[in-house]
Amino acid sequence: MKKYLKIFLMMSLLLVAACSKDDDDNVVVPDDPNGNSAVTPDNKGNSTENQEQNSNNQEEPTEDNPAENTEKTQSVIPADKKIGLVLGGGGAKGAAEIGVLKVMEANNVKFDYIAGTSIGASVGALYAAGYTAEELEVFMASLTKEDGTDSDRIRAILSKAFEDKGVKTFADLKIPFRCVAADAKTQTEIVLSEGNLLESVMASMAIPVLYKTVEMDDMRLVDGGFLNNLPVDVAKDMGAEYTVVIDLQSAGSMLADALSDEVATLIANPDLAMQLYGEDVINFALYYFTAHPENIKYDINTKAADFYIHPDLTGYDMLSFGKENCDAMVALGVQAAEDALSKKSE
Numbered sequence: 001m002k003k004y005l006k007i008f009l010m011m012s013l014l015l016v017a018a019c020s021k022d023d024d025d026n027v028v029v030p031d032d033p034n035g036n037s038a039v040t041p042d043n044k045g046n047s048t049e050n051q052e053q054n055s056n057n058q059e060e061p062t063e064d065n066p067a068e069n070t071e072k073t074q075s076v077i078p079a080d081k082k083i084g085l086v087l088g089g090g091g092a093k094g095a096a097e098i099g100v101l102k103v104m105e106a107n108n109v110k111f112d113y114i115a116g117t118s119i120g121a122s123v124g125a126l127y128a129a130g131y132t133a134e135e136l137e138v139f140m141a142s143l144t145k146e147d148g149t150d151s152d153r154i155r156a157i158l159s160k161a162f163e164d165k166g167v168k169t170f171a172d173l174k175i176p177f178r179c180v181a182a183d184a185k186t187q188t189e190i191v192l193s194e195g196n197l198l199e200s201v202m203a204s205m206a207i208p209v210l211y212k213t214v215e216m217d218d219m220r221l222v223d224g225g226f227l228n229n230l231p232v233d234v235a236k237d238m239g240a241e242y243t244v245v246i247d248l249q250s251a252g253s254m255l256a257d258a259l260s261d262e263v264a265t266l267i268a269n270p271d272l273a274m275q276l277y278g279e280d281v282i283n284f285a286l287y288y289f290t291a292h293p294e295n296i297k298y299d300i301n302t303k304a305a306d307f308y309i310h311p312d313l314t315g316y317d318m319l320s321f322g323k324e325n326c327d328a329m330v331a332l333g334v335q336a337a338e339d340a341l342s343k344k345s346e
Contacts, residue, residue: 076344077109077244077307084240085111085127086232086305089118089225090248091318092148095140095326096311097123097246099333101133103341104244111244114177115234117224119318120246121179121204122158125197128177129165141326148321151202151211159198170194176238179204180224180231181214184280189227189297190219191234208281220280227293232301245305246333249298250313307344311336 077083087097097120104111116124126136139161147153162168170177170193181190181203192200203214203221214221228234235243302308311332316325 076341077107078242079110081241082112082239083110084113084115084232084235084238084243085124086230086235086243086245086301087114087116087120087124088230088246088248089116089120089223090250090313091119092143092320092325093248093313093316093318093329094119094123095137095329096248096313096333096336098133098136098140099311099330099335100244100246100309100337101127101136101333102330103334103337105133107341109244111175113235113238113240114175115179115231115238116177116204117180117229117231118205118207119248121201121224124177125173125179125201126158126161128173128175129162129167130174131161131165137326137330140330141323143321143326145319145321148319149210151206154205154211155198155202158201162198167197169197170200172197178231178234178238180228180234181206181221182224182226183219184213184222185218185220189224190221191231191237213281220278222281225294228297228301229294230298230301230305232304233297236304242306243304244307245302245309247302247308247310248313307340309333309336309340 087094090096101123111127114124114128116122123136126139127133131139143154143157147157167173178191178193179200181192181200182188183190190203192203199214199216202211203216204224205211206213206221207223207225211223224231229249230245230247232243232245311329313329313332316329320329
């Protein structure tokens, strides 16, 4: 049991440490008879059609009030296609995604669909609810490390944010939105598309060791980054003809020390670990640690991206919360987006 627990905790650190991709891994994922599944937790009138009808209701930046701190650049993103925004996972590094959104707003880029995983699910859901990039920057800058590492605190913060926009379900959103989680019981990717928005976003961010798992329709959901941290395929399945993709993954990790106390506590108390996570999560951890299924899907999705933005966030990790770090990562997101636009227009 202790051997399995150590493997589980090692896996958790791998995911928490920016969902890092190992370029040397060429492991083939075993065939899964269950396959990936798109889940609709309830059927209470939460239709995509309603969301699409609202997708044009976002406030548009004007020439007199463009997004701050961005250089106006001629957009090369096609306006005659359905545009999908894809937001990858990476904890506090999601601040860089907000920087990219500031540039997109300054260039009058409108999104018809949004798909996100982990922090990308949180940023994406809030943006789809009607928050502007500037408002999201204020929101992210207000989060402390204590907020970002406590699932109860972040749940309360997100709940109020959705409530302030009058949003409870996916159907209430201005832009059609999907988020990715993973079912520990069946070891399959779950695309959440209907029902309670807060529960779905919390499920997409449920990293073991940091956050509580989410029980939903006989599923035990954990962070979607285990299986699909950059859901380009989800956006395309929604109908996106062109994808703007923001990748937060990095090759390095700075979080082992940050989580050492929590990990040491669980290793020393296997009964507590079993009580907190259960056999399903530990078995899923073994599958993840041995097969690395996220790497194969990551490779497929990065190649499928139409407009790929990968900010250089060296020196920052998933726990780099706080206004100073947020401001710096927003600026790096702005720079990465401006560079990508300039390169695309050459």
